[in-house]
Amino acid sequence: MAKKRGKSIIxxxxxxxxxxMFILATGLLMVAAEHTFMNYYIWFAVMALLGVVSxxxxxxxxxxxxxxxxxxxxxxxxxxxxxxxLSGLLIGxxxxxxxxSALPEVKAEVVDKYSETHYRSRRVGRxxxxxxxxxxxxxxxxxxxxxxxxTFQLPLSRYNKLRLGSAATLHQGPGALGVPVIAY
Numbered sequence: 001m002a003k004k005r006g007k008s009i010i011x012x013x014x015x016x017x018x019x020x021m022f023i024l025a026t027g028l029l030m031v032a033a034e035h036t037f038m039n040y041y042i043w044f045a046v047m048a049l050l051g052v053v054s055x056x057x058x059x060x061x062x063x064x065x066x067x068x069x070x071x072x073x074x075x076x077x078x079x080x081x082x083x084x085x086l087s088g089l090l091i092g093x094x095x096x097x098x099x100x101s102a103l104p105e106v107k108a109e110v111v112d113k114y115s116e117t118h119y120r121s122r123r124v125g126r127x128x129x130x131x132x133x134x135x136x137x138x139x140x141x142x143x144x145x146x147x148x149x150x151t152f153q154l155p156l157s158r159y160n161k162l163r164l165g166s167a168a169t170l171h172q173g174p175g176a177l178g179v180p181v182i183a184y
Contacts, residue, residue: 015065022081025088032088032095034152037180043091044083051082058082090177097176100183106172108142110162111149115139142168142184152184 033040055075062074115136122132138159141151154162162168168184175181 011065011067018065018081021085025085025092027088028092028096029084029088032092035095035181035183036091036175037182038091044087047083047087048079050086051079054082055079091179094175094177094179095181098181100171100181103171103173103181103183106145106170106182107167108144108150108170110140110164110166110168111143112141113139113159113162113164114141115159140168140184142170144170144172144182150182154184158184 055078058078059071059074062078063069063071066074066077115138117134118137119134120132121129124130136156137153138156139151139153140159140162141149143149170182170184172182173180
């Protein structure tokens with residue numbers, strides 16, 4: 001009886017670790033994707049294809065974690081986890097390890113400035129949340145030399161310094177892993 005309980009605890013710990021890694025990779029991917037130039041359809045298709053190729057070697061692990069769930073469910077879990085985890089890791093490392101001060105400067109025109117009103121959540125009771133106080137998010141849209149548009153979220157101090165139609169300096173070049181990145 002004690003052996004079975006010990007294996008169950010290890011299984012739950014492993015499943016929790018996989019869920020935590022999935023959440024962290026998703027967050028890293030969301031942060032870095034705004035500053036990365038690439039065709040994401042092709043990127044995710046290649047990552048999903050690599051996930052499909054690696055299903056069979058990892059099937060035993062997923063069957064153990066899911067306590068013997070159907071093989072197709074384990075395969076889908078592996079492909080989704082592998083795609084998001086590897087994409088978040090590679091795109092995130094490409095962005096986080098880049099030295100933006102060493103990248104060449106590019107002039108871009110300010111096309112649009114706008115602010116969005118978001119709302120915090122406020123707890124009003126047990127298991128009850130409502131819309132809380134509003135706050136502003138400031139965004140600027142730039143037109144690059146090649147004609148593409150990029151939108152960045154900026155702090156208020158930088159947002160106030162920019163004017164419509166004016167030129168701004170952006171840093172654009174290859175990231176740490178060679179995928180092109182841009183930053184303001």
